[in-house]
Amino acid sequence: MKLFITENYDEMSELGARITASVVTLKPDCVLGLATGSTPDGMYSALARKCDAGELDFSKVVTYNLDEYYPIKPDNDQSYRYFMDKHLFDLINIDKANTHVLNGTVEDPAAECAAYDEAIEAAGGIDLQVLGIGVNGHIGFNEPDSELIAATHLTGLTESTIEANSRFFESANDVPRHALTMGLAPIMKAKKILILISGKNKHEALMGLLSGKITPSNPATMLAMHSDVTVICDKAAYEG
Numbered sequence: 001m002k003l004f005i006t007e008n009y010d011e012m013s014e015l016g017a018r019i020t021a022s023v024v025t026l027k028p029d030c031v032l033g034l035a036t037g038s039t040p041d042g043m044y045s046a047l048a049r050k051c052d053a054g055e056l057d058f059s060k061v062v063t064y065n066l067d068e069y070y071p072i073k074p075d076n077d078q079s080y081r082y083f084m085d086k087h088l089f090d091l092i093n094i095d096k097a098n099t100h101v102l103n104g105t106v107e108d109p110a111a112e113c114a115a116y117d118e119a120i121e122a123a124g125g126i127d128l129q130v131l132g133i134g135v136n137g138h139i140g141f142n143e144p145d146s147e148l149i150a151a152t153h154l155t156g157l158t159e160s161t162i163e164a165n166s167r168f169f170e171s172a173n174d175v176p177r178h179a180l181t182m183g184l185a186p187i188m189k190a191k192k193i194l195i196l197i198s199g200k201n202k203h204e205a206l207m208g209l210l211s212g213k214i215t216p217s218n219p220a221t222m223l224a225m226h227s228d229v230t231v232i233c234d235k236a237a238y239e240g
């Protein structure tokens with residue numbers, strides 16, 4: 001596991017953008033696994049600036065997002081499809097047909113999830129998976145539990161995640177109670193993983209990740225078994 005500790009959020013975002021840009025430069029038709037949330041937002045802005053400056057070409061890049069609330073319509077401004085369009089896809093020269101986000105409106109979530117895993121495999125797997133981390137150590141919406149699920153699946157959100165995400169909604173009551181999430185298998189099968197961690201409230205989750213001990217009570221600790229993980233955290237997250 002490679003660890004970079006940056007001075008602040010902006011430096012974390014710049015470094016994350018440089019690493020992601022290097023993957024896109026080396027393989028213009030790469031498959032990126034992407035995350036939503038406040039953490040990768042700065043990195044997405046930095047990537048959009050590079051694209052704008054003509055330094056980066058996303059025209060052949062394919063993306064698969066980690067998760068989506070369920071149920072939710074894609075045009076709801078709290079959906080992760082909406083977030084990705086506004087914060088990245090509308091700002092770069094990507095072909096929208098190549099961007100994939102789990103569909104939060106389907107009647108059969110199990111079929112949607114199985115088809116998503118098959119599509120990722122058919123695309124040749126994920127070259128670089130970008131991750132954030134929850135205060136409780138979740139990656140995607142793989143929440144701490146006594147058992148973790150390998151395949152992409154429908155899951156319930158924990159109270160801690162509902163509370164953390166309520167800042168984006170009018171009240172905690174408005175946060176959807178379920179989500180579709182990539183399971184740990186497609187995440188762990190990614191060739192490279194880049195995890196961004198910012199802020200004091202992520203300290204405990206980060207220390208668990210760096211401990212090398214694997215526990216379902218901090219799903220991110222699974223990453224200790226992956227051979228190519230880069231952690232970029234800011235000082236606030238590292239020092240706590």
Ligand code: PGA
Pocket residue numbers: 036037038039040132133134135138139140
């Ligand atoms: P955040 O969410 O980036 O908004 O803190 C991260 C996560 O819950 O995975």
